[in-house]
Amino acid sequence: MPIYPDKKNGVLTGRWRVEIQKDGKRRRGRFDSHAEAVTAEEVWKREPIPDVAPERRETRRRTQVHSLTEACALYAKETWPSGTRRREAITQIGHIAEILGDPSVVGIKRLNVSEVREELLRRGYALSTVNGHLSAFKSLLRVVKEDHPAVNVPTMGIQKPKNARIRVVSDEELEALFRFHLERGTSEFNKVILAYLMTGARLMELLDAKPEAISRHWLTVHGKRDKTRNIPTSPETHNLLRDIIPIPFSRSQVRRLWDAGRQHLGLDDDPQFVVHALRHSCATRLIKAQVNLAVVKDFMGHESIETTLRYVHVDDPMLLEAARIHGSSVAASGGLIGGVFTSLTTRKLAVLT
Template sequence: MPIKPRGGSFQVTVGSGENRYRKMFQDELEAQQAELDEIKRRKTEGATKVPLQVSKKPHEGKTLGEAYDLTMRLHWRGTAAEVTHKINSNAVLEFLGRDTPLTSITMEMVNEMVFEFEDQGNAGSTVNKKGSCLRMMFKTAQEQGWIEDFPNPPFRKEAKHRLRWLDEAEEVRVLAACEHLGLADLRDFIMVAIDTGFRRGEMLGFRPADFSNGLLHLHAGQTKTDEARAVPATRRVTEVLTRRAHLPFTFSPLSVYALRAQWEALREHLKLTDDPQFVVHMLRHTCASRLVQRGVPLAMVQKWMGHKKIETTLRYAHLAPNSLLMGKEALEQAYIPPTLTNNWRTHEDTHA
């Protein structure tokens, strides 16, 4: 099978079924070499002689893509909503990964997906339709005995989005916890994510070479909107990127799975396991919230964050009460006191 890009990593798959080899690599050349080594090993040792992976139960390796295929055949094909289900399901598969084992999908991953859809400007009803497709895939898998239980995607009210971000004090606690746990890579990741507003995939796929002249460049095709953008680096972002310039990717030690595991360790240490909003995507909300709170115009925030629609940026507008005071001050500048008006009229009457 060809090497597949997954976020900022590359997935190598050789063989199928119980004899399948699958592994993630941060560098594409490393992935290509691993694929060649595995093919060579199979030729010399015999691929069928010793299975690489042995499932204890027939359903343990079932993936989200297999659940989708079966759901389409059993429930959606031939219905009036078939095309809609397919479109919404493909969005789910793209985010969670078609080859992701069903048993590895957590509530945190589902929440991340929901927040990402909202960040793309999806209305509550659209998010719910995508969540319903995922829920149906889970139910189908459960009916087949592939899984016993599953995370239930949350419903969203129309046009209602709850935003969770870190204030400065909470950020200090989070970074201190990373140091305490020895999660230096995660600490760097968090600081850069907060100061850039980059999405998880944009962060993991960022290369040191994309940092030049004080700007972090995301090229067309790297972003959710497929449009290039660049943001200026803060002092601490510059320090992190300079220190990690020798790596193939800026956050090479962190794969999607390593990031998820380290974030979960951080969440447990901070006793935030009951906070469904404490997810990686929250760092992006933190960036947008701080920009608005500190007086950056919404049009500039939209450009910085790469929001395709201004409606997405407007979710943060209520965080900028000072903008209303600015409007008041602008009107005050054009205000003529009554005394001046009366004096002008008296002067006019005198010369009549």
Template sequence: MWMQLAGYTGTTQKEYMREATDYLKSLNGLSPAEASKLNVIELLFSKRNASDLAKNRTLSAVRTFYKALIDFEMSSRNPAAEVKKAKTEKNKKPVYLEENELIDSLQYINGRYRNRNIAIFLLMGYCGLRVGEVHRLNLNNFKKEKGTIEVLGKGRKWNEIPVPELLVKYLSEVEQERINPHSKKEDAFFISQKGMRLSIRQIQKVASVTFKAFKESNPNLSDMKLSCHKLRHSFATMMLKNGVDIRVVKELLGHASIETTMIYTHVNDEQKKQAMSTVKIPVSIVS
């Protein structure tokens, strides 16, 4: 109830409920109100083989759980608030596809619902949408006349994104081919063959199958871990390489802080070579 009232997305609610349930089990019958900082640390220690990001997600979930308890006057303190988050690796180079690779990957989207799946790829790779944002997209979020889409992002924040002209035409065609949902009230833009809103897992599966075929034909990319989110990385990198102001990229991606957008300002190997090619060592020194 607390998360619904606070506006948390369905995906976040599901993840936090799972994490909170794990925490309650770890208490072995101890009341959460009586638990201490040590109990939270023990939970995180039990997940020591998990990544720092995963452990920080667990901590965030437990903190949120206690915020709810405090609001409902079922606890007077939040022991999880006293636990420090794990230090994650900073300045890590994002995994992304070059623009020509992104175009090439589209050729490996096949199947009965090829046009629908291509539209999904285009929204993530050429508009920077998160997989959850594609999942939540409704028919009325596509503003054909304006050439924009309204995106419900993290923190329940709306963001209106201009769509490339060719993608507007493509989305219009996909809208016409849209599968009729079982429920008349279902207004999802992307519908599964069962007549329901296409789930996040189904979208990820489309990406997984496509990337597998793509990498089989491109052995040089076999070690690259590609996913839906890597399409978002590719979009951000492409924007910055094309000289788009980082503040504009921040708004397009729906980031709360420009520091998050900064991770995409990495310099690639080709740019390093071009920079070093301008260095001229005097011949007289080495002769």
């Protein structure tokens, strides 16, 4: 068989070997994931096998120009250190290569990006999913460019949904979800739901977390673009994380269990009711608890305060309460300012009565 698990001294290494024979020649190689091995096999089947033994991988990748799929196979681990994100990105690059006809990485242009976006949207992908594909595309090209300066990294034009609704999970919905999983016999998933709500973590941040990432007051996770960040934890959250990490569900299992609850709640037609809504709920609860915006920004791992401001929803009662607090502050300041303000307030009340 052309693809098989790699072994060393009879022990599985966790890598995959690819071996093909063509025209009486043989080519072999090792790869870090099955997806990379499959991509390499497809590329090798199309290419003639060199007459000389292939050069070492590091030398080869720096000296020859690659197709998009081959570049992905060679640079994936460097581009996406997280195994889970890497597998997802390899799939996304595969979609892009299919759309563009697996071009040389040197020939990528802005027009190709537009072609990819339009085709993905035509296929019915959500804008966020299209953005994920383009983000993977850009990340790969940037890493390849370090070895091949001729590679162009065009502007991806990643778009954000206009006036996107921030979907939070209400207390009533949480209660219904908990009750559903209790009755269904999947009550362990309720702990996972609670963990996402308490930490505000992104989906893969918790799924990739290891027990050693939990300290007394912090949970260390790998966030967007594999940046490390620390999430503060209360004693209750700390105990919860100790109980469930590593998360006993895969990514697909988490989504299936969540979707089962969504269907039970009759929310099949609400595409925003996803696990990520628990992150929105965490940020919204912090804002409503009047936690300082700068603190909320760091808690959630936002790069910009503008992102945090999306969770601030101002209504009339909040404005009136702000006026009351400000008035009390001025009145309590003493001196002429406080005296004048207090006399004005007293006079106004007398007129009203």
